[in-house]
Amino acid sequence: MSAGLAHGSLSRATVTTPRLALRLLVTVALFAVPSARAELRDDGRVLEPGCALLVPGSQDAPVAECLRCHAGSGSGHPVGLDYVGVSAVRRGHGIPLRSAQEAIRRGAFLPSGELRCTTCHDRESPWRYRLAIPPGAEVRPAVNPRNPATYDPAAGPPPIVARGGDVGTKPLCLLCHALD
16 A cells, blocks of 8 residues: 655555555544544454443443443343342252352452453453453364364364454353353
């Protein structure tokens, strides 16, 4: 890509690929709105401006802060719950939950004893959707019905998941759900 600048504005650009054109447009848009705190990733994805997860110290963000932009975009898993109370009430009913003490011992993040968005999402996570896969857990690719290696042990070892890739959530789920 070559571009000539005239008096601080983009006056002429020759773009050789659609990907470069998209990068150029996104970059110009980010600079045009200085209050936006969007992040342009190397893979071309743009993270939402003002996403509370990207702010240092955001691990205690209330659920309402996340739902401001992400309402309806989640997995349908309940959030904003008093985990201590729910795990005690549900003991013996439905999907078994570990006690809060056991979930925390296994690595669950329960700020103020609550199940929040930041229980499962971490700004430092290298995985897609910034999933907080516990340290030391086996990282496996997300199940893809078209690829038996992602779910069938007889198909051989699972593919290696690249940084930013889709990962299986089982290790994350097993922090709280006693299904093992």
